[in-house]
Every structure is written in structure tokens, then in C-alpha cells.
Amino acid sequence: MKMGTALIYDEEMTKYKLLWVDPVCKIEVPERLIVSYEALVKSGLADRCVSIPVREATDAEILLAHSEEYLEAVKKTPFMHLEELMTFTQKYGDVYFHPNIYHCAKLAVGATLQLVDNVMTGKVRNGMALVRPPGHHSQSSAANGFCVFNNVAIAAQYAKKHHKAKRVLIVDWDVHHGQGVQYCFEDDPSVLYFSWHRYEHQSFWPNLRESDFDSVGSGKGAGFNVNVPWNKVGMGNSDYLAVFFHVLLPVAYEFSPDLVFICAGFDSAIGDPEGHMSATPDIFAHLTHLLMNLADGKVCAVLEGGYNLTSLAQSVCQTVQTLLGDPAPRPAQLGGACESALESIHSARAIHKKYWSCLQHAAAPFPEEPSSKNRRLAQQGGSQGPEGDAGGDAQKEEPEKVEEKEEEEIVWPEPLRRVAPSLRSALLLPDAVECPDGCARFSPAHGPGPLERARLRKSYLKESEDEASVTLLYNLTALLGQMEKNEIRNGLALVPDVSMAATLLTSASLSKRVLLVWMGEGPVPAQIIEDEKTLVVHIDSMEPHEAQSKYYIPITLKKGCGDTAGVVQAVLGLLLPLGYQYEPGLVLLARPPGCQVKGGLWQQLTCLLQGLALGHTLVLLQENETAPVGITASGLLGNAALSLGPLVAPGPEDVGSFEGLRLRLQTDWPLLQTTAPEKR
Numbered sequence: 001m002k003m004g005t006a007l008i009y010d011e012e013m014t015k016y017k018l019l020w021v022d023p024v025c026k027i028e029v030p031e032r033l034i035v036s037y038e039a040l041v042k043s044g045l046a047d048r049c050v051s052i053p054v055r056e057a058t059d060a061e062i063l064l065a066h067s068e069e070y071l072e073a074v075k076k077t078p079f080m081h082l083e084e085l086m087t088f089t090q091k092y093g094d095v096y097f098h099p100n101i102y103h104c105a106k107l108a109v110g111a112t113l114q115l116v117d118n119v120m121t122g123k124v125r126n127g128m129a130l131v132r133p134p135g136h137h138s139q140s141s142a143a144n145g146f147c148v149f150n151n152v153a154i155a156a157q158y159a160k161k162h163h164k165a166k167r168v169l170i171v172d173w174d175v176h177h178g179q180g181v182q183y184c185f186e187d188d189p190s191v192l193y194f195s196w197h198r199y200e201h202q203s204f205w206p207n208l209r210e211s212d213f214d215s216v217g218s219g220k221g222a223g224f225n226v227n228v229p230w231n232k233v234g235m236g237n238s239d240y241l242a243v244f245f246h247v248l249l250p251v252a253y254e255f256s257p258d259l260v261f262i263c264a265g266f267d268s269a270i271g272d273p274e275g276h277m278s279a280t281p282d283i284f285a286h287l288t289h290l291l292m293n294l295a296d297g298k299v300c301a302v303l304e305g306g307y308n309l310t311s312l313a314q315s316v317c318q319t320v321q322t323l324l325g326d327p328a329p330r331p332a333q334l335g336g337a338c339e340s341a342l343e344s345i346h347s348a349r350a351i352h353k354k355y356w357s358c359l360q361h362a363a364a365p366f367p368e369e370p371s372s373k374n375r376r377l378a379q380q381g382g383s384q385g386p387e388g389d390a391g392g393d394a395q396k397e398e399p400e401k402v403e404e405k406e407e408e409e410i411v412w413p414e415p416l417r418r419v420a421p422s423l424r425s426a427l428l429l430p431d432a433v434e435c436p437d438g439c440a441r442f443s444p445a446h447g448p449g450p451l452e453r454a455r456l457r458k459s460y461l462k463e464s465e466d467e468a469s470v471t472l473l474y475n476l477t478a479l480l481g482q483m484e485k486n487e488i489r490n491g492l493a494l495v496p497d498v499s500m501a502a503t504l505l506t507s508a509s510l511s512k513r514v515l516l517v518w519m520g521e522g523p524v525p526a527q528i529i530e531d532e533k534t535l536v537v538h539i540d541s542m543e544p545h546e547a548q549s550k551y552y553i554p555i556t557l558k559k560g561c562g563d564t565a566g567v568v569q570a571v572l573g574l575l576l577p578l579g580y581q582y583e584p585g586l587v588l589l590a591r592p593p594g595c596q597v598k599g600g601l602w603q604q605l606t607c608l609l610q611g612l613a614l615g616h617t618l619v620l621l622q623e624n625e626t627a628p629v630g631i632t633a634s635g636l637l638g639n640a641a642l643s644l645g646p647l648v649a650p651g652p653e654d655v656g657s658f659e660g661l662r663l664r665l666q667t668d669w670p671l672l673q674t675t676a677p678e679k680r
């Protein structure tokens with residue numbers, strides 16, 4: 001599988017700036033690119049990337065998303081003097097022009113297309129384009145929101161036209177709604193546009209009715225536009241992950257794109273003057289990780305916004321470091337999404353339930369409630385307004401101005417260093433099984449002494465087993481030990497008895513919390529279930545018989561683990577939220593004999609789980625089932641899992657049992673929530 005991460009940047013794109021006084025535009029400064037690139041260089045990340053040169057976009061490429069008259073008009077700006085530039089700028093909103101901005105805008109598009117070319121031709125696996133001016137607000141015939149040409153919209157059209165991309169996913173995590181992208185693909189079912197954005201019931205810029213959750217696309221494009229409006233500021237890591245687990249990822253896996261763009265705006269990070277959100281820079285490592293197993297890993301991140309130079313630089317580094325395959329950071333204490341976020345999640349799932357089978361039976365029916373704007377009006381009109389009287393003329397819809405009060409200094413901890421162990425994947429295989437290339441066959445520094453042998457034999461081998469089993473168990477604990485000292489990142493072991501190996505590892509682990517994912521026939525050893533520090537998520541076809549505890553969670557699928565669509569929904573909507581909230585120090589993925597999980601899905605699972613426990617994933621396979629060894633090793637080595645292809649609907653009875661489980665567990669595990677608690 002292709003490795004390598006492209007970094008596309010050219011300092012020429014820093015050579016334009018605001019030439020007059022404009023409080024709205026003054027935050028879009030050249031230093032945004034400078035500090036981002038310098039942080040990548042200083043951290044050593046830039047050197048690990050494949051540096052790809054920028055180029056100017058051609059007219060034909062720009063015309064993929066813009067009108068000729070607009071392009072012709074912009075072409076005149078290099079020759080304008082100040083007054084003409086200011087007059088030209090007045091035609092558009094929240095944007096400024098400069099004699100060199102047309103050149104830079106062509107470079108921003110060209111940089112994005114260079115990224116697409118290198119990813120789509122397999123020269124690199126993924127990459128990031130550090131560009132300005134940003135793109136996602138610009139429209140066919142309009143500049144807007146600091147954007148001149150719509151870099152990502154053009155690139156998506158370009159990928160379809162020149163690289164035969166059939167389905168393109170655009171994930172816009174910028175804190176503003178990329179209405180330019182939404183308009184461009186409104187009726188296009190081959191481009192799925194997802195955006196969350198600060199909205200506050202339409203009182204936040206760009207104050208568009210069509211930014212609300214009920215804009216789902218039109219005509220053949222219905223369902224292929226997913227908006228998640230933030231109706232409050234202060235959204236944090238749990239809110240962002242909840243939207244990924246319960247809205248974006250289920251739909252994205254069902255859509256099964258062959259290329260993923262990220263409109264990577266970092267004004268959604270803490271400290272940003274535009275966003276006023278609370279999510280910390282390390283969350284972008286997890287958001288990136290969760291997208292990297294779509295489209296066979298072909299992910300193109302393109303810079304959009306981000307105006308706090310500190311959180312911008314940190315967030316860019318977190319994103320690139322994940323694209324490079326480094327271990328994910330430990331997510332900051334996660335809880336559930338806040339009530340406002342849950343309302344947005346619920347609304348998005350409900351309005352899209354008729355377009356996406358993953359939501360068909362899950363999301364509650366959508367009552368025809370008023371749009372969020374009318375709701376706000378009703379509140380203002382009906383009750384005492386904030387000023388104590390009737391709140392002025394509610395009909396005259398004035399978005400309330402955000403007072404430019406003195407920004408108090410917002411501080412947050414610098415993201416922890418993410419150290420990749422020297423050895424990534426160690427395999428414990430019987431000599432007869434050859435070790436896939438790229439991996440190392442594990443052998444401990446020294447073998448077990450007689451006391452160690454006796455202890456292992458007594459505790460796990462009922463005295464009778466042969467020496468080889470004792471050695472194997474000892475090697476397992478040695479492998480575990482090196483993982484927990486971060487000398488090895490992850491591992492794979494072929495064992496004669498998965499149950500016994502899992503029992504040994506959960507008891508031997510020094511981690512305060514172990515996540516055991518059991519894929520298939522049980523029973524899971526009682527000793528593990530009773531072990532308070534181990535959370536067991538058991539995906540199987542059998543109705544669970546034993547009483548469920550908070551730490552033993554059976555997920556039942558009528559057709560068992562062979563039901564790929566069902567397992568995917570269980571993994572995205574239940575297992576991952578549980579895992580992220582549990583924050584284990586070790587993840588064990590057990591494949592008991594007769595496990596039906598299909599190869600591609602097994603690899604997805606192996607890859608997705610590496611977002612937990614700093615990537616310390618230990619996979620246990622049954623010795624005589626060597627078929628999954630290659631794809632498991634490939635996933636552990638950091639290769640992207642192969643795309644599963646478009647997914648069919650999970651069985652309604654399975655979804656029913658998932659939702660029942662969610663309802664039962666969400667008090668203990670609030671990250672499972674997908675809807676606001678019933679209004680009392």
C-alpha cells in the first residue's frame with residue numbers, strides 16, 4: 001500500500017495582505033501560513049513529508065467552479081490601484097483584494113490540484129495543502145469570506161473529470177459554513193458535502209437560512225448535503241467526536257467515497273476569535289484518524305480558516321502528524337455532547353434518515369418543528385425581550401451583533417508530544433507461519449526462568465500443557481510489557497487459545513483500563529468480565545444470557561459478525577464512542593475461532609481501534625486461522641484499510657437492539673447519546 005504524506009506550500013501565498021482598515025478582514029493575515037509552516041518545520045514534521053511544488057491553476061480549472069465573467073473581473077485586479085481595489089472589493093462581502101491576491105488565489109487552487117494529482121496517482125497516500133486565500137465561501141460569481149476561488153470545489157470537480165473519481169466526500173470542519181461548496185454541489189449525488197458551523201439560529205455569519213440542518217441538497221443531490229449547525233458557542237472535543245460517530249462517519253462509510261477532501265479550517269479550535277469554540281488542537285488528530293480509512297486512505301486536507309496563530313499552528317501539526325501515521329494522542333477527558341449539540345445531531349440524523357439506510361431505523365421520526373430561525377423569533381416575539389421590554393420589533397430580523405469586547409486571553413495546554421516507538425508492529429507467530437514484510441517477528445530479550453514457567457503453568461495451563469505453551473504465554477507477556485513501555489506500538493499474536501491469551505493479557509496488563517473487543521462466539525472468559533479494569537465489548541450473533549454489567553457490553557447482530565453493514569454501524573455508533581470515552585491504555589482485539597468478520601472489515605476495525613490507547617493495539621488470532629494475518633499486519637503497520645464499498649442497510653432488528661443498548665447505556669456512557677434528553 002502507498003505510504004507518504006504530501007505537504008504543499010509556497011511562501012508566495014503569504015505575499016498579499018489587507019491594505020486598508022477593515023475590522024472584519026484584519027484577521028486574515030499572511031502570518032497564518034508562516035506560523036503554520038514554521039511549526040511544521042520546527043517539529044520535524046515538514047521533513048517527513050513529501051514536498052510537492054505549487055503551480056498556478058489554469059483558467060479552465062478555475063472555470064470548473066466559477067463563471068467567466070467572475071474570472072475576467074478578478075484578472076483585472078493586479079492592475080488596480082488602491083481606490084479601484086477598494087471599489088472592486090465593495091461588490092463582495094467580508095473579503096478584500098490586493099494586487100497579488102489573484103496570483104495567490106491561482107496558486108492556492110494549483111496547490112490543491114497538485115495534491116489531488118499526487119494522491120490520485122498513488123505517489124503519496126494523503127497530504128495537506130497549506131494555502132491562502134481560503135476557498136469554501138467563494139461562489140460561481142462571487143468572492144466571499146476571505147475566499148476568491150473555491151479551492152476544494154474546483155479540486156472535487158477536477159478529480160471527477162481528470163481522475164475518474166466517482167464519489168467524493170468533502171468534510172468541512174471549519175467553524176464557518178462553506179456555502180460556496182454547498183451551492184456548487186447542491187444537486188450532485190457524486191459529491192457528499194458535510195459541514196458543521198457556528199450558526200446560533202442564523203444569527204452568526206454568513207446568517208444563511210440554507211446553512212441549517214434541513215438543507216439536504218436538491219433533486220438528485222438530495223441527501224448529499226449534511227449540515228450540522230452549532231447553535232451555541234463553546235463546543236468541545238466531545239461534541240465534535242459525537243458528530244463524527246453519530247452523523248458523519250455512518251453516512252460516509254455508507255457513501256464509500258473514493259476520495260476525501262477536508263476543508264481544514266482551524267477556526268473551530270479553542271482560542272479562535274471567530275469560532276469561540278473549546279475543542280483543543282489534539283482533537284484534529286482524532287478527526288483526521290477517523291477519516292483515514294475511507295477511500296483507501298486517499299485524504300486531501302486543504303487549509304481554510306484559522307485565526308488564532310497559536311491554536312492554528314498546533315492544529316495544523318496535529319493534523320499532519322496523523323496523516324504521517326504517528327500514534328494518536330490521548331483525547332482530553334471526554335463526556336457526552338452538550339444538549340445543544342445533541343439537538344443538532346438529532347435534527348441532522350432525523351432529516352437524513354430517509355436518505356441514508358444507516359439512519360433509517362435509528363433516528364427518531366422528524367416532527368415538523370419550525371426551523372431554528374423561527375424558533376428564535378418565537379422566543380423573542382413571545383416573551384420579554386432581553387432589554388426587558390418586548391425586545392423591539394421581532395419582525396425586523398436583526399442578527400444580534402457580537403460585541404467586539406476585549407478578548408480575554410484564552411489558554412489551553414500545549415498538545416503532548418506524540419512519540420512513535422522505534423518498532424511499530426511485532427508479531428508472535430508459530431515458526432511455520434511466515435512474517436509479512438514490514439513486521440518484526442517478536443522474540444523477547446530472554447526466555448522465562450523456572451519460577452516464571454511454574455507460575456504461568458499453574459495460573460493458565462492447568463499444569464498439563466507442554467513447554468511450548470509456557471514459552472508462548474511468556475512471550476505474550478513480554479510483548480505486552482514492551483508495548484506498555486512504548487517500545488513497541490502494536491502487535492499480533494497467533495495463539496492456540498484466544499480465551500486463555502486474553503485472560504492472561506488482561507490480568508498481566510499494567511494499564512488502568514483495558515478495552516477488549518471480542519468479535520464472535522463467546523463466552524468471554526468470566527474472569528475477564530469480572531475484572532473491573534477491563535471493558536469488554538462483545539459483538540456476536542447470540543442473544544446475551546449473562547446479566548450485563550457496565551463493563552460487559554454485548555452487541556447482538558442477528559446475522560453475526562459476517563453482516564458487514566451491521567458491524568460497521570455497531571463499530572461507529574457504539575464501539576468507538578465507548579472506546580473513546582473509556583480511554584483505555586491497551587486495546588485487545590480478539591478473533592475467536594469461527595469468527596465471521598470479513599477481511600476488509602477486519603482491517604477497518606484493526607485500523608480504527610488504533611486511534612485509542614496511543615495506538616497500543618494487540619490482536620489475538622486463533623493459531624490455525626492464518627488467513628487474516630496479512631491484512632491484520634498491514635493495518636497494524638499503518639496502511640489504510642481498503643474501502644468496503646457502498647454499504648447496504650443494517651437489519652432493522654439489529655438497529656433496534658443497538659438503539660435499545662444505547663438507551664440503556666447512555667447514562668453511564670454519555671458519548672453514546674444521539675439526541676437531547678427529553679425536555680422534562
Ligand SMILES: CC(O)(O)NCCCCNCCCN
Nearest residue numbers: 094134145146176205304305
Ligand atoms: C475561510 C473562513 O471560513 O474562515 N472565512 C471566514 C470569514 C469570516 C467573515 N467575517 C465574519 C464576521 C463575523 N465575525
Ligand SMILES: [Zn+2]
Nearest residue numbers: 174175176305
Ligand atoms: Zn472559517
